[in-house]
Amino acid sequence: MIKLDYSGIDKDNLKSGMSISGISATTRAKNISKIYGKKVSVMLDFLDLPNMSESEIVALENMGREISKKNKNFVVLGIGGSALGVSFLENTFVSSIHKKAKTKVTVCDNIDSDSFVSLLDSLDLKKTVFNVITKSGGTSETITQMLIVMDRLKKKKLDITKRMVITTTENNNLHNFAKEHGIPTFLIPVGVGGRFSVLSSVGLLPAVVMGVDIRRLLSGARKVLENGKLNDIKNLAYTTAHINNYYLKKGKTSLVTMPYSDRLKLFPDFFAQLWAESLGKRYDRDGNEVFTGQNPIKTVGVTDQHSQLQLYSEGLQDKLIMFITVGKAHYDEAVAEDYGFAKHLKGVSLKTLLDYEYQSTAYALTSIDRPNYRIELDTISEESVGELIMLCELMTAFMGEFLNINAYDQPGVELSKIYTKACLKVKGYENERKEIKHYADSKKFLSL
Amino acid sequence: MIKLDYSGIDKDNLKSGMSISGISATTRAKNISKIYGKKVSVMLDFLDLPNMSESEIVALENMGREISKKNKNFVVLGIGGSALGVSFLENTFVSSIHKKAKTKVTVCDNIDSDSFVSLLDSLDLKKTVFNVITKSGGTSETITQMLIVMDRLKKKKLDITKRMVITTTENNNLHNFAKEHGIPTFLIPVGVGGRFSVLSSVGLLPAVVMGVDIRRLLSGARKVLENGKLNDIKNLAYTTAHINNYYLKKGKTSLVTMPYSDRLKLFPDFFAQLWAESLGKRYDRDGNEVFTGQNPIKTVGVTDQHSQLQLYSEGLQDKLIMFITVGKAHYDEAVAEDYGFAKHLKGVSLKTLLDYEYQSTAYALTSIDRPNYRIELDTISEESVGELIMLCELMTAFMGEFLNINAYDQPGVELSKIYTKACLKVKGYENERKEIKHYADSKKFLSL
Numbered sequence: 032m033i034k035l036d037y038s039g040i041d042k043d044n045l046k047s048g049m050s051i052s053g054i055s056a057t058t059r060a061k062n063i064s065k066i067y068g069k070k071v072s073v074m075l076d077f078l079d080l081p082n083m084s085e086s087e088i089v090a091l092e093n094m095g096r097e098i099s100k101k102n103k104n105f106v107v108l109g110i111g112g113s114a115l116g117v118s119f120l121e122n123t124f125v126s127s128i129h130k131k132a133k134t135k136v137t138v139c140d141n142i143d144s145d146s147f148v149s150l151l152d153s154l155d156l157k158k159t160v161f162n163v164i165t166k167s168g169g170t171s172e173t174i175t176q177m178l179i180v181m182d183r184l185k186k187k188k189l190d191i192t193k194r195m196v197i198t199t200t201e202n203n204n205l206h207n208f209a210k211e212h213g214i215p216t217f218l219i220p221v222g223v224g225g226r227f228s229v230l231s232s233v234g235l236l237p238a239v240v241m242g243v244d245i246r247r248l249l250s251g252a253r254k255v256l257e258n259g260k261l262n263d264i265k266n267l268a269y270t271t272a273h274i275n276n277y278y279l280k281k282g283k284t285s286l287v288t289m290p291y292s293d294r295l296k297l298f299p300d301f302f303a304q305l306w307a308e309s310l311g312k313r314y315d316r317d318g319n320e321v322f323t324g325q326n327p328i329k330t331v332g333v334t335d336q337h338s339q340l341q342l343y344s345e346g347l348q349d350k351l352i353m354f355i356t357v358g359k360a361h362y363d364e365a366v367a368e369d370y371g372f373a374k375h376l377k378g379v380s381l382k383t384l385l386d387y388e389y390q391s392t393a394y395a396l397t398s399i400d401r402p403n404y405r406i407e408l409d410t411i412s413e414e415s416v417g418e419l420i421m422l423c424e425l426m427t428a429f430m431g432e433f434l435n436i437n438a439y440d441q442p443g444v445e446l447s448k449i450y451t452k453a454c455l456k457v458k459g460y461e462n463e464r465k466e467i468k469h470y471a472d473s474k475k476f477l478s479l
Numbered sequence: 480m481i482k483l484d485y486s487g488i489d490k491d492n493l494k495s496g497m498s499i500s501g502i503s504a505t506t507r508a509k510n511i512s513k514i515y516g517k518k519v520s521v522m523l524d525f526l527d528l529p530n531m532s533e534s535e536i537v538a539l540e541n542m543g544r545e546i547s548k549k550n551k552n553f554v555v556l557g558i559g560g561s562a563l564g565v566s567f568l569e570n571t572f573v574s575s576i577h578k579k580a581k582t583k584v585t586v587c588d589n590i591d592s593d594s595f596v597s598l599l600d601s602l603d604l605k606k607t608v609f610n611v612i613t614k615s616g617g618t619s620e621t622i623t624q625m626l627i628v629m630d631r632l633k634k635k636k637l638d639i640t641k642r643m644v645i646t647t648t649e650n651n652n653l654h655n656f657a658k659e660h661g662i663p664t665f666l667i668p669v670g671v672g673g674r675f676s677v678l679s680s681v682g683l684l685p686a687v688v689m690g691v692d693i694r695r696l697l698s699g700a701r702k703v704l705e706n707g708k709l710n711d712i713k714n715l716a717y718t719t720a721h722i723n724n725y726y727l728k729k730g731k732t733s734l735v736t737m738p739y740s741d742r743l744k745l746f747p748d749f750f751a752q753l754w755a756e757s758l759g760k761r762y763d764r765d766g767n768e769v770f771t772g773q774n775p776i777k778t779v780g781v782t783d784q785h786s787q788l789q790l791y792s793e794g795l796q797d798k799l800i801m802f803i804t805v806g807k808a809h810y811d812e813a814v815a816e817d818y819g820f821a822k823h824l825k826g827v828s829l830k831t832l833l834d835y836e837y838q839s840t841a842y843a844l845t846s847i848d849r850p851n852y853r854i855e856l857d858t859i860s861e862e863s864v865g866e867l868i869m870l871c872e873l874m875t876a877f878m879g880e881f882l883n884i885n886a887y888d889q890p891g892v893e894l895s896k897i898y899t900k901a902c903l904k905v906k907g908y909e910n911e912r913k914e915i916k917h918y919a920d921s922k923k924f925l926s927l
Contacts, residue, residue: 032927034927035926036923037924037925041923115786129600141780142832142833143575143739143808144808144812145809145859147812149576149577149578152577172836174821178815181816181818204820264925267927270925284732284795284797285774292591292593304786307787307790308789308790310794311791312793312794313792322793322795324794326774326776328776329777334559334589336895337559337588337892338752339755341756341890342755342772344759344891345770345890346774347771360591364595366627367630370629370656371656372653379623381591381592381595382592384620384899390918391895392895394915398894441789442789442793443793444785444792446792446843446846447839447843448839450838450839450840451835451839452823454835454838455823455827466842471842473486476485477715478713
């Protein structure tokens with residue numbers, strides 16, 4: 032159902048174009064076997080998620096349906112990989128098409144007290160279930176949210192086993208706490224990284240609550256998994272990774288994601304984590320300092336034609352654009368009357384204009400030598416969204432091989448976490464506490 | 480109320496730091512007089528907006544209050560500069576704090592048929608007012624939306640003079656149509672560019688409908704206008720522009736905007752247009768081909784610590800970070816009980832943790848030589864938001880002078896518009912139509 036349109040990077044059309052037929056079959060075979068053979072990391076179990084067992088699927092479906100039968104609100108407490116996939120699915124299948132959900136799914140992925148406290152104040156807690164999602168079981172932001180929610184539930188004398196579901200890995204502190212208190216729990220496989228976890232219980236339980244058919248989501252992902260084994264340019268994830276790497280080497284240090292669809296508006300946020308955290312690395316696998324990666328830039332078409340297109344046309348020539356389009360819309364409507372001042376729009380439908388604008392923008396960019404390619408979904412459905420998710424996860428994995436880096440860790444966020452512990456007076460961080468206090472005390476300000 | 484914290488770029492703290500005391504007073508005086516004297520462009524009338532006349536303010540207040548008294552929905556049809564400021568204000572003052580609005584303000588800034596048709600289907604048109612906002616009066620996307628809405632209103636026999644308000648410039652086709660049909664109209668001054676127009680009727684009418692005090696918004700903006708005249712490092716807009724330019728010249732080709740606040744979550748979208756469209760230019764004023772600009776990157780803290788921070792720490796060293804923080808929150812709540820598994824969080828409030836995380840992230844980045852500065856708002860209010868808006872508009876204007884480019888046009892979007900006209904069979908674009916048809920016919924696809 033997914034197609035790759037590579038017209039905007041092909042040497043027949045683009046001045047600085049390339050030939051995808053020149054991709055090395057030997058390197059490809061080697062990289063495919065590294066990823067599918069799980070040879071480069073212990074964190075490649077996301078490849079198994081689409082083949083989830085029937086009993087696991089049924090357990091998620093039963094819990095999700097039970098929750099949505101009895102509740103008005105389902106609030107996800109999570110951040111990063113525990114939130115971005117869920118937000119993307121919610122927008123795609125509910126909010127963007129103004130679907131009236133029986134149970135509203137809200138994602139809280141920040142600790143902003145204004146937004147979080149006002150949300151809690153607005154909820155009927157007797158009709159709300161909180162899904163705490165943290166792989167480690169120790170994410171400060173999520174645990175803080177959870178403890179504040181538990182305090183409110185306690186005050187209202189509500190049963191935490193009915194108001195909470197915990198999604199985490201086996202046998203960590205949070206899992207043990209959940210077992211002790213009889214809070215329903217779903218597990219995240221140890222070998223699945225947060226940013227690759229949307230097709231685990233992390234994304235699937237909220238998806239069931241939204242009314243999404245998770246079997247079709249997984250079935251779409253399986254198709255891409257099969258395709259990803261092909262030693263052929265038709266291996267979409269590999270070919271796309273190759274294109275990204277080719278242009279990164281040519282100085283395209285930013286990858287713009289631009290879906291022409293409000294329904295896919297939050298896909299760039301999901302993708303940005305995948306691309307940034309996986310590929311933004313200081314060292315390669317041989318220990319060389321490389322400071323590599325490609326900056327993901329989040330946009331939406333046609334909206335950003337009126338915001339970012341000027342920069343993409345005339346600004347720094349450091350961008351490769353990944354368009355995403357949708358073949359068929361679910362709804363459409365055409366202009367019936369032009370009232371004399373917009374004759375060229377008479378009879379034109381919204382979807383037709385959207386398609387024209389995409390085509391015109393892509394062609395204009397190609398004609399001035401700005402490389403771009405396009406992923407087309409035939410229509411928005413659980414299958415095609417499952418395909419898009421797995422395509423991008425697999426493309427990220429292959430890109431990691433091109434860059435020869437570990438795409439599955441995130442050592443660069445540790446330093447900030449250490450200083451936060453120091454601020455929280457955790458033992459063992461006394462020196463860091465002094466350091467950051469000194470910095471804070473000597474802050475340099477200018478006031479209005 | 481706004482402060483600039485420059486600790487993260489000062490040479491005392493940052494390896495590649497600078498000294499803001501070295502800013503040239505002569506160049507500054509020259510640039511201030513160019514902008515305030517409106518010597519570089521006829522499009523500098525945004526500087527007059529904060530001094531709007533009493534009668535204009537009253538007209539906006541009366542119309543906005545009247546609308547919100549009688550309606551459930553207020554739908555803005557606009558795109559780019561006609562939408563991003565309104566969305567930012569709506570999120571800041573309504574959605575992010577879950578305020579129950581009497582009249583819900585929705586911004587339609589795309590022509591996605593799925594989202595737009597489903598929105599129209601969900602509205603009670605008898606209780607809805609549509610605000611058509613387009614400076615030229617001819618923006619295809621907005622006019623298409625408007626015509627479809629008019630068709631629906633006609634079918635329901637609803638009075639367009641009660642269901643629509645038009646915001647545009649004087650004497651264009653749309654304005655003439657509005658006058659002819661008696662549709663209420665607000666004007667956008669000719670010398671105010673779309674992306675600088677949020678403090679005109681473009682942003683102020685929707686703001687009144689939201690319940691925002693527009694006098695305080697304008698008063699905040701006036702403070703920054705006054706400050707922007709100072710030939711002193713305390714001129715916040717100028718000093719910030721200087722910092723941005725200094726680091727752009729040193730290879731920081733991306734400017735990350737990272738508010739630590741859900742209420743300011745859409746500010747980066749508003750700012751991205753201002754920065755990208757104003758500064759992304761092929762030619763400088765002397766006709767040299769420069770392909771300049773700085774890529775705006777949209778994020779939100781703490782959320783993006785779990786998505787983008789890895790890249791900012793370990794990826795390409797091409798980023799300057801503009802943090803935005805808020806001194807005092809409106810609501811807060813602390814962890815009362817730790818249940819044994821999160822002792823270090825006991826007694827910690829959401830706002831305290833947010834502040835610790837900001838401090839830790841900023842300090843960690845400074846310590847590894849990643850330049851960053853911070854705008855601090857004392858609290859979120861109409862004044863401080865008005866200050867933030869004008870600060871960034873003025874900073875953009877000064878940055879245009881540093882780059883010696885025209886910050887007020889957008890020639891790079893014309894080519895795409897020409898091809899769209901060709902697709903729509905507008906006369907005079909027959910050759911372009913052949914060209915784009917040929918490109919579309921020879922598309923290169925790979926299917927799953």
